[in-house]
Amino acid sequence: MADKILKKLNIKVWRQNNAADKGRFETYTIDNISGGSSFLEMLDILNNKLILEDKDPIAFDHDCREGICGTxxxxxxxxxxxxxxxxxxxxxxxxxxxxxxxxxxxPWRAASFPVIKDLVVDRTAFEKILQAGGFISVRTGGVPDANSIPIPYEDVEESMDAASCIGCGACVAACKNSSAMLFVAAKVSHLGKLPQGRVEAKQRARSMVSKMDELGFGGCTNTRACEVECPKNISITHIARLNREYLTARLSE
Amino acid sequence: MSILDSKIPQGPLAEKWSRHKTAIKVVSPANKRKLEIIVVGTGLGGASAAASLAELGYNVKAFCYQDSPRRAHSIAAQGGINAAKNYQNDNDSVYRLFIDTIKGGDYRSREGNVYRLAEVSNNIIDQCVAQGVPFGREYGGLLANRSFGGALVSRTFYARGQTGQQLLLGAYHALNRQIAAGSIEMYTRHEMLDVVIIDGKARGIITRDLVSGKIKRFGAHAVVVASGGYGNVFFLSTNAMGSNGSAAWQCYKKGAWFSNPCFVQIHPTCIPVHGDQQSKLTLMSESLRNDGRVWVPKDKAVAEKLRKGEIGPGDISEEERDFYLERRYPSYGNLVPRDVASRAAKERCDAGYGVNAEGKAVYLDFKYSIERLGKNVIEARYGNLFQMYEKITDVDPYKEPMMIYPAIHYSMGGTWVDYNLMTTIPGLYSIGEANFSDHGANRLGASALMQGLADGYFVLPYTIGDYLASEIMVPKTDTKAPEFEAAEKAVTQRIEKLFNIKGTKPVDYFYKKLGQIMWDYVGMSRNAEGLTKAIKLIKEVREEFWKDVKITGEPNNLNPELEKAGRVADFFDIGELMARDALDRNESCGGHFRDESVTDDGEAKRDDENFTYVSCWEWKGEGLEPALHKEELVFENVKLTQRSYK
Known part of the structure; x- marks a missing residue:
C-alpha cells in the first residue's frame, strides 16, 4: 500500500545558535513528504533545503534511528x-x-538540560547521576560462573523492564517539575531486582538520589506524565520501589 | 616480511593463548600509574577496554562523538551473544564454536585468533552476569539460550531483542565506575580527526570538540582505536547515522595497514527500502529466523499480483509458497548464515519473485510458529521487534508476514592487527569491529558482541602490557611536539578547505551518489567490469564533492554538516579501496561474491589455491595507488572444504 504524500507542512521550530543565545521560533514550509518517511527524514529534507537557501540547518540529536540509542x-x-x-x-x-x-x-525544556544549539540539549546530568552509583562494583575477571546464581524468571523480567531505559530524558521533559525520578528508579530497579545488585542496593539509591537533587532536577509529585511519554513504557511502580529503597537506606543510616 | 608478523604463538591450538599469556611482559602496578592510554570509541570494545585498563591502574582517556558513551551503536545489536557454555547439553564446546566461526567466515580468518575468541567467550557471559546484565532465563532460574544462523547448537545468550543494549550498559556501568573513581577522563562529543606518530610510535590524537569546534591535542603512551565499522560507505545501512570509518582511515593514512576492506556483511533480514526519502535501514534480528519461515510465491504471475497490490500474502495457499531456504538448504533451512540467506533472497527477487511494490522483498512468516507455540510465546520472544516493525511499516506482523530484504550491516574488514591487536604502527591498537581479525569473510550472528567484549575485557588488557612494559621510562607525551603541531595544522586546514569550497550542493547529494555506486557495483555481487567502473565513478564524485560541496554554519560551533562532510570525504577513499580489494579477490567467499567464481549450482566458489590470504593495503600518498601486501593464512587444524549448509 503506497503511503500518502503530504503536499505541504509548516514546521515551527526552536532556533538558538548557542547556550548564550536567547532563542526564538522560526517557521519553514516543506513540500511533498511521504507519510512513510520518518520524522527525522523530514528534518533531513528540510535541512538540505535550508542549506540551498544559504541558511544554517537545524541542529538536532539523533544516531541509531531505530529507537534504541536514546539520542x-x-x-x-x-x-x-x-x-x-x-x-x-x-x-x-x-x-x-x-x-x-x-x-x-x-528541545527538551529542563533547567538540568541546557540547550547547546537549536534542538540539541546537554544531558551530562544523567551521566553524573549514573556515575554516582548506577553500577555493580565488579572488576573484570574473577567472577563466578554465570549459572551459579539462579534468578527467578519474574525477577529477571522485571529487571529487564527497567533496564530497557534508553536514557533519552523524555521523562524529565514531560514532567512539570523536571524530575528525573523515573530515570533513577529504572536503574535502581534494574540492578536491585537482581541478587548481584542487592549488595550495594541501599548505597546506590542514596547516592543517585542525592546526586539528582544536587543537579537541580525537581521532585516527583506523581503526575505520571513520565510514564505516559516514556518510549520504553517504563512503569512508575519503579519509583515506588526507589522510594522504599531510599527510605530503608535512610532509616538504616 | 617482518612488518606482517602476525605473532601467532607456536604450539597446539588449544594452548596458544595460555602459552602466549605466560610469555608476554607484565607492567607493575607502580608503573601502570605512570602510563597513559587513549581509547577512541565507547562501544562494546572501547568501553570494556577503557574500564578494564583503568581497573588495572592505567590512566585512561576515553572519547566518543556521541553525547554519552552509552549511545555507541553496539547498543542496537538485537539477537544475542555466543558462548561455548554448553548449558543446553547439546554437545557444544570451545572447539565447536571455533569450527563454526572459522567455517562461517569461509576460511579467511586466523585459526589462532578465532580459537582464542571461542576460548574467552565463556568468561564474557560470567562477567556480564556479574555486572547485572539481565539475560533471559528459564523458569528454574538458569540462563536460557536460543539458536542462531550457522550453528547446529543452541549457544546464544540474549536479553530479549536488546542484547547489545544490555551488554553495552554493563560495560558502560564499568566505565562509569572508573570515571567516578577518577581513573578515566571521559570526553563526549569529541571526534578523533587524526592520530599522532612520533618516532614511529603512536603518541596521541587530535580531536574536534563538536560543541565548541575547538581542535585539541591529547598525548598518551598508546592509542586504542575502537571506532567500529565503515558500513555507512553505502549511505543506506543498518549502522547509526554517525557511524563512520574516519578514525580507522586516519590511522591508515598514517601507516597502519588496512585489511580485507571488501569483506562487508549484508544482513538478510532488514526492512526493505521505501521510496527515495529514506535515511537509514532498520534491521530485524536474525533471531527471528528461529521462528519465522522465509518464502516467496512459486509462481511469478502470483508475485506480480502481490507487487501490484491486487492480492495479499494470505491469498496464497500453502502449495503456492516456495520456502526457498528450506528447499535449497534442508539441513540448516532458515538458519543458514547471513551471506547465504542474503544471496538467496536477492536471487529470488532478481528472478522476479519479489513481493513488495519495488520487487525487492521476501516474506518472513510467523504464522506457523504462532499456530505451533501461540501468540504469547512469540510476543515474549520478539515483542519489541514486532512493535518496531509495525511502527515503521504500519503493518501488524502478528497478522501478516514481515517483508524483509538484505542490507549492509557490518564490516569484517578493518585495520590489520597482530595477535596482540596491535596495528602495523607500534603503540596503535585496533579492537572490535574496527579491526579485521576474527570473522574472515563473513561474521556469524551473535559473534560481534562476543568479539568486541573479548577484545576489550580479556585480550587487550593482557597484550597491551607487552608493549607498555618497554615504555615505562618514557615520560608523559609532550603535545607541543612538532608532530602534534603538524597534525593539528593539517586538521584545521582540511576544515578550512571544506568551508572555502562554497559550492552549490549539500553533503547528502554526494553521499547518496557514492552509496548508489557502492550498492550497484560493490554490493551483493561483484564483477571485474563493475568494480573497475566503480573506481572510476567514485573518483569522479569525489572530485565533484571537493569542487562543489556547500557547508553552512560556523566552524567554531556545533555543526553536524561539517562533521558529516569530513566523514563522507573519507568514505570516498574507503569506498575506492573496497572496490580495489574486491577486484583483486577474484573468488567468492563469505560476503564477497564474484560473478566470475560460482559453482555449477550457483553457490559461491572459493579459490583456496590463490586467495588463502589476508589482503593488507598500504597507503602510499594522496592520489597514488596503494600497495597490496598479503598475509598467508595457515591452517594447521582445520581442513578447508567448500562450505555447505545443504
Missing part, C-alpha cells in the same frame, strides 16, 4: 517524542500528521 530528543506538538505511543522521535512517521498542519518542534 533523539524532540518535543513535538507539546509531547516528548511526538504524537504516537511507545516510540522515540526517530520512530515517529509522517503518516501521523495531517496535510497542511503546523508542526511545532522544541
Amino acid at each position: 533523539c530528543s524532540l518535543f513535538i506538538n507539546g509531547r516528548a517524542h511526538g504524537p504516537d505511543e511507545d516510540i522515540t522521535t526517530c520512530q515517529l512517521h509522517m503518516r501521523k500528521f495531517k496535510e497542511g498542519e503546523t508542526i511545532t518542534i522544541e
Whole structure:
C-alpha cells in the first residue's frame, strides 16, 4: 500500500545558535513528504533545503534511528517524542500528521538540560547521576560462573523492564517539575531486582538520589506524565520501589 | 616480511593463548600509574577496554562523538551473544564454536585468533552476569539460550531483542565506575580527526570538540582505536547515522595497514527500502529466523499480483509458497548464515519473485510458529521487534508476514592487527569491529558482541602490557611536539578547505551518489567490469564533492554538516579501496561474491589455491595507488572444504 504524500507542512521550530543565545521560533514550509518517511527524514529534507537557501540547518540529536540509542530528543506538538505511543522521535512517521498542519518542534525544556544549539540539549546530568552509583562494583575477571546464581524468571523480567531505559530524558521533559525520578528508579530497579545488585542496593539509591537533587532536577509529585511519554513504557511502580529503597537506606543510616 | 608478523604463538591450538599469556611482559602496578592510554570509541570494545585498563591502574582517556558513551551503536545489536557454555547439553564446546566461526567466515580468518575468541567467550557471559546484565532465563532460574544462523547448537545468550543494549550498559556501568573513581577522563562529543606518530610510535590524537569546534591535542603512551565499522560507505545501512570509518582511515593514512576492506556483511533480514526519502535501514534480528519461515510465491504471475497490490500474502495457499531456504538448504533451512540467506533472497527477487511494490522483498512468516507455540510465546520472544516493525511499516506482523530484504550491516574488514591487536604502527591498537581479525569473510550472528567484549575485557588488557612494559621510562607525551603541531595544522586546514569550497550542493547529494555506486557495483555481487567502473565513478564524485560541496554554519560551533562532510570525504577513499580489494579477490567467499567464481549450482566458489590470504593495503600518498601486501593464512587444524549448509 503506497503511503500518502503530504503536499505541504509548516514546521515551527526552536532556533538558538548557542547556550548564550536567547532563542526564538522560526517557521519553514516543506513540500511533498511521504507519510512513510520518518520524522527525522523530514528534518533531513528540510535541512538540505535550508542549506540551498544559504541558511544554517537545524541542529538536532539523533544516531541509531531505530529507537534504541536514546539520542533523539524532540518535543513535538507539546509531547516528548511526538504524537504516537511507545516510540522515540526517530520512530515517529509522517503518516501521523495531517496535510497542511503546523508542526511545532522544541528541545527538551529542563533547567538540568541546557540547550547547546537549536534542538540539541546537554544531558551530562544523567551521566553524573549514573556515575554516582548506577553500577555493580565488579572488576573484570574473577567472577563466578554465570549459572551459579539462579534468578527467578519474574525477577529477571522485571529487571529487564527497567533496564530497557534508553536514557533519552523524555521523562524529565514531560514532567512539570523536571524530575528525573523515573530515570533513577529504572536503574535502581534494574540492578536491585537482581541478587548481584542487592549488595550495594541501599548505597546506590542514596547516592543517585542525592546526586539528582544536587543537579537541580525537581521532585516527583506523581503526575505520571513520565510514564505516559516514556518510549520504553517504563512503569512508575519503579519509583515506588526507589522510594522504599531510599527510605530503608535512610532509616538504616 | 617482518612488518606482517602476525605473532601467532607456536604450539597446539588449544594452548596458544595460555602459552602466549605466560610469555608476554607484565607492567607493575607502580608503573601502570605512570602510563597513559587513549581509547577512541565507547562501544562494546572501547568501553570494556577503557574500564578494564583503568581497573588495572592505567590512566585512561576515553572519547566518543556521541553525547554519552552509552549511545555507541553496539547498543542496537538485537539477537544475542555466543558462548561455548554448553548449558543446553547439546554437545557444544570451545572447539565447536571455533569450527563454526572459522567455517562461517569461509576460511579467511586466523585459526589462532578465532580459537582464542571461542576460548574467552565463556568468561564474557560470567562477567556480564556479574555486572547485572539481565539475560533471559528459564523458569528454574538458569540462563536460557536460543539458536542462531550457522550453528547446529543452541549457544546464544540474549536479553530479549536488546542484547547489545544490555551488554553495552554493563560495560558502560564499568566505565562509569572508573570515571567516578577518577581513573578515566571521559570526553563526549569529541571526534578523533587524526592520530599522532612520533618516532614511529603512536603518541596521541587530535580531536574536534563538536560543541565548541575547538581542535585539541591529547598525548598518551598508546592509542586504542575502537571506532567500529565503515558500513555507512553505502549511505543506506543498518549502522547509526554517525557511524563512520574516519578514525580507522586516519590511522591508515598514517601507516597502519588496512585489511580485507571488501569483506562487508549484508544482513538478510532488514526492512526493505521505501521510496527515495529514506535515511537509514532498520534491521530485524536474525533471531527471528528461529521462528519465522522465509518464502516467496512459486509462481511469478502470483508475485506480480502481490507487487501490484491486487492480492495479499494470505491469498496464497500453502502449495503456492516456495520456502526457498528450506528447499535449497534442508539441513540448516532458515538458519543458514547471513551471506547465504542474503544471496538467496536477492536471487529470488532478481528472478522476479519479489513481493513488495519495488520487487525487492521476501516474506518472513510467523504464522506457523504462532499456530505451533501461540501468540504469547512469540510476543515474549520478539515483542519489541514486532512493535518496531509495525511502527515503521504500519503493518501488524502478528497478522501478516514481515517483508524483509538484505542490507549492509557490518564490516569484517578493518585495520590489520597482530595477535596482540596491535596495528602495523607500534603503540596503535585496533579492537572490535574496527579491526579485521576474527570473522574472515563473513561474521556469524551473535559473534560481534562476543568479539568486541573479548577484545576489550580479556585480550587487550593482557597484550597491551607487552608493549607498555618497554615504555615505562618514557615520560608523559609532550603535545607541543612538532608532530602534534603538524597534525593539528593539517586538521584545521582540511576544515578550512571544506568551508572555502562554497559550492552549490549539500553533503547528502554526494553521499547518496557514492552509496548508489557502492550498492550497484560493490554490493551483493561483484564483477571485474563493475568494480573497475566503480573506481572510476567514485573518483569522479569525489572530485565533484571537493569542487562543489556547500557547508553552512560556523566552524567554531556545533555543526553536524561539517562533521558529516569530513566523514563522507573519507568514505570516498574507503569506498575506492573496497572496490580495489574486491577486484583483486577474484573468488567468492563469505560476503564477497564474484560473478566470475560460482559453482555449477550457483553457490559461491572459493579459490583456496590463490586467495588463502589476508589482503593488507598500504597507503602510499594522496592520489597514488596503494600497495597490496598479503598475509598467508595457515591452517594447521582445520581442513578447508567448500562450505555447505545443504
